[in-house]
Amino acid sequence: MSSTKPIEPPVIRFEEVVKSFGTQRVLDGLTFEVRRGQCLAIMGPSGTGKSVILRHAVGLMKPDAGRVLVEGQEPSKLKPRELAVLRKKIGFLFQEGALINWLSVRDNVALPLRENTRLSEAEIATKVEEKLDLVRIAKQSFDKMPSQISGGMKKRVGLARALVTEPEIVLYDEPNAGLDPEISASINDLIREVQVRLGTTSIVVEHRVACIKTVADEVLFLEKGRAHLQLPPKEFFSSSDPRLRQFLGPNPD
Ligand SMILES: Nc1ncnc2c1ncn2[C@@H]1O[C@H](COP(=O)(O)OP(=O)(O)OP(=O)(O)O)[C@@H](O)[C@H]1O
Ligand SMILES: [Mg+2]
Known part of the structure; x- marks a missing residue:
């Protein structure tokens, strides 16, 4: 056989x-x-x-x-x-980053977890911080708005958001x-x-x-x-x- x-x-x-x-x-x-x-x-x-x-x-x-x-x-x-x-x-990293202007860096990355999972806010915070660390965003930028960060940072936040749900x-x-x-x-x-x-x-x-x-x-x-x-x-x-x-x-x- x-x-x-x-x-x-x-x-x-x-x-x-x-x-x-x-x-x-x-x-x-x-x-x-x-x-x-x-x-x-x-x-x-x-x-x-x-x-x-x-x-x-x-x-x-x-x-x-x-x-x-x-x-x-x-x-x-x-x-x-x-x-x-x-x-x-599917995780999607858009060419233009496509961050949501009225959400902070942290909340942009948290969005797919809030929409697609039932994780607690504490669990979400841990995952979001872990992914932001991986894309080398410094802690002091976690609560900034997209308009307050550079183009390269937006790209990396977009990447963290694309990967956060693994x-x-x-x-x-x-x-x-x-x-x-x-x-x-x-x-x-x-x-x-x-x-x-x-x-x-x-x-x-x-x-x-x-x-x-x-x-x-x-x-x-x-x-x-x-x-x-x-x-x-x-x-x-x-x-x-x-x-x-x-x-x-x-x-x-
Ligand atoms: N929604 C749309 N309506 C009309 N034309 C569009 C639309 N989306 C893309 N196009 C056209 O299709 C072509 C391909 O666009 P696309 O954005 O895929 O290019 P690309 O290969 O990604 O270029 P780049 O390397 O500059 O990002 C372009 O000529 C663009 O103007
Ligand atoms: Mg393109």
Whole structure:
């Protein structure tokens, strides 16, 4: 008898996804998948649809054609209640941070726990402080409002909020944006650590090569709305594909 294990379906799968805004076709038959515990990085020029891809994965956008599957379900076809259940499994770091202006740093990070769990306020406070420590936010900033902190800090608070429920799937939109190299390195280590410790499945949209080398199992190069290349980081960065070389430039960092 064969003892081969059945192959588990991918956690995230895009099948021939097409998406246009007016006459502008952004995704044009995009296909890729991410298996459980894997991290896929997405690279591509500005405006090619990287953020649009992440929005499809959480049902904030609906494909014009093709299918988006997350844990075997199509987010854009779920009823609000079913979508809410799926979203509980997903942490989303928005490109712009997307902190809620009228909530303090602490309350922004606490929000997913208050909405999705029955933890006591004391338990919530402990988890929130632990995550804020991990993203290197100093204690004196815990009670500041988003308008009182820098762009790089907002990004890190957004990251703490995306990770606070320890979700099975995490979507990171440019986690390194606005961070200096030292903080950046610690954030990348944190992303990797979360993947290893929790077996998280993730997509990371990122420009920085150092980040991708630390966190990604594979890298997808998005070009003209399709996956132009998808390779492990080592092969990806040494590829002689002309479009990729042109995009990366002579000294990719
Ligand atoms: N809600 C929307 N309505 C109309 N056009 C949109 C919308 N969202 C995105 N677009 C367009 O789709 C294209 C892709 O946008 P997207 O934000 O995904 O780019 P990106 O690859 O993430 O770029 P960047 O690297 O600058 O973040 C852009 O031309 C953008 O203007
Ligand atoms: Mg973007």
